Amino acid sequence: MSETLERPDLKVVGTRPIRPDGADKVTGRAAYGADYNMPGQLVGKVLRSPHAHARIVAIDTRKARAIPGVKAVITGADLPEVASALHQGGEAASNMRDLAMNVMARDKALYEGHAVAAVAAISAAKADEALAAIEVTYEILPHVIEVEDAMRPDAPVLHPHVFTEGLEAKPDKASNIVKRSGFNRGDVAEGFASADVVVEGRYTTQPVHQGYIEPHATVASWGADGQCVVWASSQGQFMVQTYCAKVLGLENSNIRVIPAEIGGGFGGKTTVYLEPLALALSRAGGAPVKMVMTRDEVFRATGPTSGSVMYVKLGAKSDGTIVAADIELKFQAGAYAGSPVAQGCMTALACYDVANFTITGWDVVTNTPKVAAYRAPGAPIAAFAVESAVDELARKLNIDPIAIREKNAVVSGGKAPYGPTYQNIGYVETLAALKASDHYKIPLGPNQGRGMAVGFWFNIGGLSTGAIHVQEDGSVVVATSNPDIGGSRASMAMMAAETLGVPVEKVRPVIPDTASIGFSMLTGGSRTTYATGMAVVQAAERVVADLKRRAAALWDTAVENVEWKDGVATCLDAAKPDARPLPLARLAATAGRTGGPISAEASINAQGAGPGFGAHLCDVEVDPETGQVTVLRYTAAQDVGRAIHPSYVEGQVQGGAAQGVGWALNEEYVFDRDGRMENPGFLDYRVPVASDLPMIDAILVEVPNPRHPYGVKGVGEVPIVPPLAAVANAVRGATGVRIPDLPLSPPRIMAAMEKAQG
Amino acid sequence: MAHVTLNAECAAFTGGATEFDIAADSVGRLVTELDRRFPGLGEFVEQRMSVAIDGEIHQDAWISPIGPDSDVYLIPRIGGG
């Protein structure tokens, strides 16, 4: 499966040890968000708006407060006013006022499920009773869901203070269009004029949820002295700390956040929903408060990713060279500004070297939950449209779909559409891997089709801390501040072991709370193995330097005469023939003599993260009587830099591909005419199950990133970018009909096939 | 002189111009100079932009060095999931 680059000197990196947290996870001992309890805790619950858009005229909580056993009832009025300011709590800047208002509504409910009040009581039953006793007076307002509806001049306006940014002239009327962004190159008019063939299409996608199986959960305690402890499953304990501080007006150091194991995130847990409410309830109720979302709440009240409308026009020469592209992306942001449309714009043509393009993006608010990040935010959506259009182009020109991408491929030294020059990229290698695969040669039968598509993600570095603590007996603890959402703990231990020259079983990774380790940005953006790994390696290198110094001191020789290899210090000084080698255990035992405990912590801002590219191949069979799509075969090739633990890298590729298949075939939010979600459960929000998928062949291509000590590139997000179009192109092949709207559920396919025949 | 390209959002501050040659040996100095020429652009860049220096993306890049012939791009900050 992997084409591992030759590095015979690596002993641990590239192997497949059992993950260090594995035993607890297969025996049910690992503690996730809802598995924790604090003595005397209350049960917290949230009252949510039943309306998609409404003014909150009044909230009467007197009856609720009077119920015995109900210890706290809060509304937006009990939370501080938060200034509108950007803050880097996650990765991109978030507006803190929007975050606070999303956590609990103030004067308006902006989506069905928007929190309007919360209670804490001595039991779940009492909490339910309290919720039922809260009287909210709403003035229902017209709502808007679809992005093009929200852009119309007569659309109901969510925010009176939103005036579209990025236009030539600032508009004088508030609207739902927050911002226009864009990228241009060359001269599109000239480009299209020179084209031999032009394809044009309108594409749509629906909001889809990250679909983590673990609902949000937290236990929070506001101490009598204002010191807070929060147990939460999230993608970043420091993010939780900062967001709670901002929403509640606290100092960060007064909030200690303990990271629980996390049951899936995919970007959806890079923000807070319950934690500030649990703290506020704990303060009011005088006891810790535990809050766990129901699945219904997860769907109605946490952020999916954007639904979209997209227009793509491509022009090419008859030899397949793409000479012009005109792309317009319209993304739903949900109730507050901030869809990933700018990233959609930047990634839309990232795999292509096109001389002339104009790409425009619109960020539009709608009466739906505020969108949250979902694995490569914005990129899969844009790629669906562009990769479908490129497929149309290939068909029109009668060129093989892989060949047309090779013809227009970006290479190292070429420019990304958003400006900078690509370095050390492995894109064309992924195309070559697909061409060379057995999958590509398998003949197709009736009603079957084959589709391929490519994808890109930036990957980021960022702020990370790694610490190495050598224990008294020479075993090692490596501490990092990043929650493990996919196996990164194993990679941290492996990189530390490799650098220290010890077996990986001697290195124990831990993920401490915010008070016990230096800061880290959250786990996301495909950054953890890269940036936190870099911090771990730097800390380990400092330990190695320290160990050499200590050995030199014990031998009374110069430090240049010390060699550190395979966990042992050897003396190279010819004048000291009796100097015996010193293993790590010995140096640990004598640490006091040579200066004190052996420890190092590295806090860095890791720059130089390299982008990832993927190419996917998918075969489907479509039942002409029902429109049911069966995925027969799936191959995903990806440039991963270097796979520290190949099994977990393969796992990221397979998992991202599976999510993309679900996005392509079945997943969507269905809203009724009142703007209420009709399918807030796993029965009708249909994610892929085991019988929906074949084995997924993950081909790991390694073109190392020289900026990372082991050549790592981020891998987690790229694999969800190609599948939407890979599946759609396969369906096109199987049915003969291009369906530009996702999901390709059976009714949609039947309607398209019937229309084509009729 | 580093060759600096701004994206369309920044152009709102510069009256449309997007390419400049600026003498600056660090991102911090570059941002300070941009703010001197176009007041408000500095804070905008710090809050909303990443910097690509000779192809490498830097976030929160104040101390990152810029070479004498570097190619510098300001692009929207990237957030993952």
Next chain:
Amino acid sequence: MSKRHVTTVVNGDQAEFLADPAMTLLDALRDELNLTGTKEGCGSGDCGACTVILDGRIVCSCLVLAAEAEGKRVETIEGLAHEGLHPLQQKFLEHAALQCGFCTPGLLMASKALLDANPDPTETEARYWLAGNLCRCTGYDKIIRAVLDAAAELRQARAA
């Protein structure tokens, strides 16, 4: 309504608790018996994270009333390992068949029930049996490989 006193056998040991009439077996296991290995993913029987084995049959414990466990045998993830990991648990680790691990307890219990009923399943049979257990992280590839590998090992051990 007053609570019911329920006596049951969990993982081979007698267990008793007081159950609200509306309390689910899932809540009883987690909140009354402190066996938090079984997870709630949806509360409506659609995700399988709460899978346990009740008198030899796999069930979604969120759809079983706690009172229904009276006099019955319940097997949960906490009881799967006996003097060392069960081959299924070991194979899950070797094949990297878990990423976040949240669906893993339910999947392991469902897989155990599969192999008890059918010691030599095909890939298709395994996939359809496990279709009630959602996994969002892995795409199921390594899970199925682990289950089939564990099946082979168990058949070999029985033959020996």
